[in-house]
Amino acid sequence: MSKTVFALVDCNNFFVSCERIFRPDLEGKPVVVLSSNDGCAVARSNEAKALGIPMGAPAFKYRDLFKREKVIPFSANFELYGDISKRIIRILTELTPRTEIYSIDEAFLELSQLTNTDYAAVARTLRERIWNEVGVPVSVGIATSKTLAKLASEYAKSQPQLHGVADLTSNTQLRTTALAKTELEHVWGVGWRLAPKLRAEGISTAAELAQLSTRRARQLMGVRGDQLVRELRGETCFELQILGTKPKSISRTRTFGEDTNQFHILESALASFATQAAYRLRQSGQITRRAGLFATTNRHKPGFRTWSKEIVFSTPTSDTGTLITSLINTMSELFEPNQFYHRAGVWLHDFQPASYLQTDLFGQTDLSAFTKSQQRMQSLDNLNSRFGRSTVRYAAEDLARTWQPIRKLCSPHYTTDWDDLPTVRLGEM
Numbered sequence: 372m373s374k375t376v377f378a379l380v381d382c383n384n385f386f387v388s389c390e391r392i393f394r395p396d397l398e399g400k401p402v403v404v405l406s407s408n409d410g411c412a413v414a415r416s417n418e419a420k421a422l423g424i425p426m427g428a429p430a431f432k433y434r435d436l437f438k439r440e441k442v443i444p445f446s447a448n449f450e451l452y453g454d455i456s457k458r459i460i461r462i463l464t465e466l467t468p469r470t471e472i473y474s475i476d477e478a479f480l481e482l483s484q485l486t487n488t489d490y491a492a493v494a495r496t497l498r499e500r501i502w503n504e505v506g507v508p509v510s511v512g513i514a515t516s517k518t519l520a521k522l523a524s525e526y527a528k529s530q531p532q533l534h535g536v537a538d539l540t541s542n543t544q545l546r547t548t549a550l551a552k553t554e555l556e557h558v559w560g561v562g563w564r565l566a567p568k569l570r571a572e573g574i575s576t577a578a579e580l581a582q583l584s585t586r587r588a589r590q591l592m593g594v595r596g597d598q599l600v601r602e603l604r605g606e607t608c609f610e611l612q613i614l615g616t617k618p619k620s621i622s623r624t625r626t627f628g629e630d631t632n633q634f635h636i637l638e639s640a641l642a643s644f645a646t647q648a649a650y651r652l653r654q655s656g657q658i659t660r661r662a663g664l665f666a667t668t669n670r671h672k673p674g675f676r677t678w679s680k681e682i683v684f685s686t687p688t689s690d691t692g693t694l695i696t697s698l699i700n701t702m703s704e705l706f707e708p709n710q711f712y713h714r715a716g717v718w719l720h721d722f723q724p725a726s727y728l729q730t731d732l733f734g735q736t737d738l739s740a741f742t743k744s745q746q747r748m749q750s751l752d753n754l755n756s757r758f759g760r761s762t763v764r765y766a767a768e769d770l771a772r773t774w775q776p777i778r779k780l781c782s783p784h785y786t787t788d789w790d791d792l793p794t795v796r797l798g799e800m
């Protein structure tokens with residue numbers, strides 16, 4: 372039987388690349404994208420990396436360096452990044468439906484399903500297409516396991532002569548070099564917890580980890596360790612998780628733009644989280660039996676406090692109104708007016724398919740109410756998908772806006788808001 376071949380397509384410096392689509396003048400300049408509340412760097416251009424700005428660099432610590440080196444900072448524009456990501460996913464799934472969306476800027480593809488077996492050529496064409504149609508540079512790693520494919524894409528990024536494609540299936544020399552040059556900590560699934568254990572065994576590269584006996588790997592890291600070593604040797608242990616895999620839990624969390632002791636501000640934040648989570652739940656075709664919320668004060672200030680509570684629904688639901696009402700009622704029980712709230716979140720879990728509603732033993736389930744709610748949500752989603760997100764929304768969401776993260780340096784929503792369409796000037800210079 373022929374082996375499964377995977378490709379990992381990874382967008383280079385994704386958030387920065389998205390900003391550059393509409394600002395070609397930023398090409399070749401150091402650019403960083405800052406997280407929620409403009410706190411720390413979550414994406415860096417190669418030029419910014421070369422200046423020694425690390426991932427997660429706190430903006431306030433690097434303010435002088437930004438100024439001196441003319442680093443251009445942006446607040447994260449997630450509307451833009453999400454939309455660009457969707458466009459890339461569309462191109463990938465056109466090539467093959469055997470695509471696993473791993474994160475906003477990474478996807479695994481199963482190439483062995485294709486008729487063209489020149490995988491490197493397929494990858495080069497794909498790369499060119501994404502560049503021409505979307506304007507984002509990507510790196511592609513090709514191998515017979517997901518772990519190796521991920522390693523290959525990182526290696527392709529670090530070696531300009533590979534032009535963004537590393538195919539480890541056709542070139543054993545390349546595979547040996549890539550494994551030898553990958554630091555242990557950069558192997559997918561090793562992480563900061565396992566690395567010291569492995570370093571103590573004298574292992575410092577991916578090549579050395581691949582040499583570890585599977586028995587010892589299992590002793591050190593459990594079943595996952597045994598699989599990890601076999602994956603590095605090119606054996607497929609982790610299968611593709613195809614698009615449409617249903618989430619088992621959904622959560623929405625935010626640090627507020629400013630701390631608050633106002634209930635209506637918390638109410639508005641929770642309503643907004645519940646709206647987003649309920650929408651995601653309906654998109655996955657599921658209903659939930661449990662919802663929970665938490666709120667905390669600032670952990671860096673004295674008297675740090677946290678509150679949380681879970682609600683169990685006798686009839687599972689995906690109704691935004693039901694979720695908002697029960698979460699806000701729960702918060703009103705927990706609320707202490709002399710506290711300043713810094714962060715809050717909502718989670719949903721314990722799902723079942725919306726298609727079958729198990730009637731509970733005591734006959735508490737009101738089927739007609741459930742059907743009505745499903746219809747109401749369907750119309751809400753239809754309206755919002757046609758006329759734009761939040762066209763129709765629950766009033767609680769509008770109670771306040773001050774909880775929203777501060778994004779002072781945000782670029783326009785070029786692709787998702789008519790008012791932010793880029794202007795093109797034609798004519799003589």
Ligand SMILES: [Mg+2]
Pocket residue numbers: 381382383384385476477
């Ligand atoms: Mg990336």
